[in-house]
Each structure stands twice: as structure tokens, then as C-alpha cells.
Amino acid sequence: MxxxxxxxxxxxxxxxxxxxxxxxxxxxxxxxxxxxxxxxxxxxxxxxxxxxxxxxxxxxxxxxxxxxxxxxxxxxxxxxxxxxxxxxxxxxxxxxxxxxxxxxxxxxxxxxxxxxxxxxxxxxxxxxxxxxxxxxxxxxxxGQQYDVEFEDRKVVALEEYLKMIEYKTAVLLGAALQMGAIVAGQNQDNQNALYRYGVLLGTAFQIKDDYLDAFGNPETFGKQVGGDILENKKTFLYIKAQELGSAEDKAALDGWYETTEASDEKVEQVKVLFQNTGAVIATREAIADYTQRAFDQLDTIQTEAARLEELRGFGEYLMNRTV
Incomplete structure (x- = not known):
């Protein structure tokens, strides 16, 4: 390839x-x-x-x-x-x-x-x-409408968030891959497996984007680090912090997310809460899980092994990114 x-x-x-x-x-x-x-x-x-x-x-x-x-x-x-x-x-x-x-x-x-x-x-x-x-x-x-509605909600369930990023981001990756299989005249099983690979990888991609927005390198990320925090977005990190944190942690997080203050202190304090609650570890684990589930789909596709390795390599490239 x-x-x-x-x-x-x-x-x-x-x-x-x-x-x-x-x-x-x-x-x-x-x-x-x-x-x-x-x-x-x-x-x-x-x-x-x-x-x-x-x-x-x-x-x-x-x-x-x-x-x-x-x-x-x-x-x-x-x-x-x-x-x-x-x-x-x-x-x-x-x-x-x-x-x-x-x-x-x-x-x-x-x-x-x-x-x-x-x-x-x-x-x-x-x-x-x-x-x-x-x-x-x-x-x-x-997915875009869900994202808009979540901006005005204090509580967003993890299942709701995952559905939103699947629709807003991941389905287009899955469809893009499946379109190639359609042009190649492939059977429905191969098409479906390739689509699922794209959706799972796209979900991992978006969760990693959430992570990089808070913890990426400002010199390589390409946009303001902490932007999601400043905009009070309910990202994977935020939802996990609410799920895993103590009552004190949740109250502190709520306090920061109730203000529209755009300050470095807000970004740093929220990041500390993400780390202390275990949300950072949970986010990394989710990225790894969705990536592995995506790679598992490749094992069900009927084609030459060397070509599948090229697609696996693309997935690894995508998930190892720092931007």
C-alpha cells in the first residue's frame, strides 16, 4: 500500500x-x-x-x-x-x-x-x-446538536458523551474507510468490520484529543492547551473526574466550572483535580481500550495480512500523536 x-x-x-x-x-x-x-x-x-x-x-x-x-x-x-x-x-x-x-x-x-x-x-x-x-x-x-445541548447541562452521563463523540467525530472515519471498501466491491462483512475499525479508532482519537487539550505540549498541540477547561466543556476527563472524585473534589470541580473566568489558575487547578481523582489514568485506559478494540476488528477482515499491517500502522501513528 x-x-x-x-x-x-x-x-x-x-x-x-x-x-x-x-x-x-x-x-x-x-x-x-x-x-x-x-x-x-x-x-x-x-x-x-x-x-x-x-x-x-x-x-x-x-x-x-x-x-x-x-x-x-x-x-x-x-x-x-x-x-x-x-x-x-x-x-x-x-x-x-x-x-x-x-x-x-x-x-x-x-x-x-x-x-x-x-x-x-x-x-x-x-x-x-x-x-x-x-x-x-x-x-x-x-452529534453536533448533542454537543450544543451538553454546553448548558451540568451533568452529562458517560454513555451520552460517548454517543456524542461517536456521531460527531467517529462515524465519519468509519464511513470514509467503508466507502473505500464499497469502491473496491467488497462484501458486507468486510465493509462492516472496516467501518467498526474506523468508529472505534475515531472514538479513541477524540478521547485522546480531550486528553491532549488539557495535557498536551503547547508547542506541538497547535491550539491553546486548556481550551476545553476554559470553555467549561464536559469532556471525558471531566465526566470521569465527577464519577471517581470525592465529594470535596466534585465540589471544587463544580466551582471552577461555574465560572467563566479565563485564567491560567483555573486550567492548572482543574488539571490537578483531573489527576487527583484518577480521571487521567481512566482516560488513558479508555484510549488504549478503544484502540485495541479497533485493532481487533482488523483480524476479522479477509485480505492480505501485509495490507492489514499498513492499516494497523496508520492507527498506531494516529494514536501516538502529540498534536
Whole structure:
């Protein structure tokens, strides 16, 4: 199988040829702006990997992969509006560079463009891709709504949180991989196992993101460490601290989360509570557990062992990250 860098270069070349100026400029310029900003291109790379896993030339999956990336950017445009975020990837967000109405409309257009990319496949493949994509897109919206609702709730159960991150983050990784298997003409068992691998790995990825937000290296993490704490987000660490902590610990945590004070002291004191309650250890254990469960799915996929090792290597790369 090609390397991750090879997949990314194929994607960048395909995106470059896909992006074209259009009229009215007020619609197409913002779309092209967000697509040109780059990013890790991790999700579409998974679609290419999903095809190569079964011996299919990954270039046959480029349009499906691009649909995943276009959809991801649609979600970023709308998320930035909801979060009132001024920056994305170090540049002004679409709604700040233009305006909110432009952000909404150009985001909507990106979603439509994602669907159009599936039209390049023969009918049976297109039908399977669209069906999976529609299911996933709706789940991502559901996950985003759960996330919004959790902001105003004092108590969020761990099961609720896990469902939220599965829908908001993990299902798109699973679907991206399964789309590659669909293009490769694989049976449903292989498709399902690959999807579950992606969902489990995506769940581990998001829990690790929670962990890095609090305990990552500020020089490599790429954003403010402690941002979730300052925003009073109910992350895996927070929920575990509430579950495992003493009455005194819980009261102290509640006190910090009832204030909107943005201070270094708040971040440091909450991190101490995460450590003292055992939430840090529990979070690390959850990351390891979900990662292992993801790798266990690989043992059920029928293909060459060497190709499976490439996918396992990607999972290890993803989970060993410090950014």
C-alpha cells in the first residue's frame, strides 16, 4: 500500500484540479477558500486506504474521498459559525472573512457538491455510497446538536458523551474507510468490520484529543492547551473526574466550572483535580481500550495480512500523536 504522504499528495492534486472559479463569486470564492486551506486530509486518505486494502487502485476512490473532504469542510464552515470562531487553520474563518449569511450558503453548497461527486460512479456503487453518506451526514449533525445541548447541562452521563463523540467525530472515519471498501466491491462483512475499525479508532482519537487539550505540549498541540477547561466543556476527563472524585473534589470541580473566568489558575487547578481523582489514568485506559478494540476488528477482515499491517500502522501513528 502507498504511504500516507502518497495518499495526501494524490488528494491535493485531485483537489487542485477540482477547485474551479465559479459565479456568483460570493458563493464560490468562500468554498474554494476553505478547500484550499489544507489540513491533514486524514479522512479522505482513509477512503483511499480502504480501497487499497483490498488490492484496488486507490485512484478509483478519489472522488469518494473528495466527497468526504468536501463534507468535512462544509461541517467546519458551519461549526465555526456556531462557535463564533474567528480563525480556522490560522486564517480568518469564512464567516469572518465574508459574513454569516455567506458562510451558511457556501457551506450548504459544499454539502451539495459532495453529493455530486458520487454521481461519477456506476449506479450500484453510487447507491451504496450515497446511502452510507446520508446516514453518516445526519449522524454528524445529531452529534453536533448533542454537543450544543451538553454546553448548558451540568451533568452529562458517560454513555451520552460517548454517543456524542461517536456521531460527531467517529462515524465519519468509519464511513470514509467503508466507502473505500464499497469502491473496491467488497462484501458486507468486510465493509462492516472496516467501518467498526474506523468508529472505534475515531472514538479513541477524540478521547485522546480531550486528553491532549488539557495535557498536551503547547508547542506541538497547535491550539491553546486548556481550551476545553476554559470553555467549561464536559469532556471525558471531566465526566470521569465527577464519577471517581470525592465529594470535596466534585465540589471544587463544580466551582471552577461555574465560572467563566479565563485564567491560567483555573486550567492548572482543574488539571490537578483531573489527576487527583484518577480521571487521567481512566482516560488513558479508555484510549488504549478503544484502540485495541479497533485493532481487533482488523483480524476479522479477509485480505492480505501485509495490507492489514499498513492499516494497523496508520492507527498506531494516529494514536501516538502529540498534536
Amino acid at each position: 502507498p504511504s500516507l504522504d502518497t495518499y495526501r499528495q494524490l488528494l491535493e492534486d485531485h483537489i487542485e484540479s477540482y477547485i474551479q472559479p465559479g459565479e456568483p463569486k460570493g458563493l464560490y470564492d468562500p468554498m474554494n477558500y476553505i478547500m484550499k486551506q489544507g489540513g491533514k486530509r486524514m479522512r479522505p486518505a482513509l477512503t483511499l486506504m480502504g480501497a487499497e486494502l483490498f488490492g484496488t487502485d486507490c485512484r478509483k476512490a478519489l472522488d469518494a474521498a473528495l466527497a468526504v473532504e468536501v463534507f468535512h469542510n462544509f461541517s467546519l464552515v458551519h461549526d465555526d459559525i456556531m462557535d463564533e470562531a474567528p480563525l480556522r487553520r490560522g486564517k480568518p474563518t469564512v464567516h469572518h472573512k465574508w459574513d454569516v449569511n455567506t458562510g451558511i450558503l457556501s457551506g450548504d453548497a459544499l454539502l451539495i457538491k459532495a453529493y455530486q461527486l458520487f454521481e461519477k460512479y456506476e449506479p450500484a456503487t453510487m447507491s451504496a455510497l450515497v446511502s452510507l453518506f446520508s446516514k453518516t451526514a445526519l449522524e454528524v449533525c445529531e
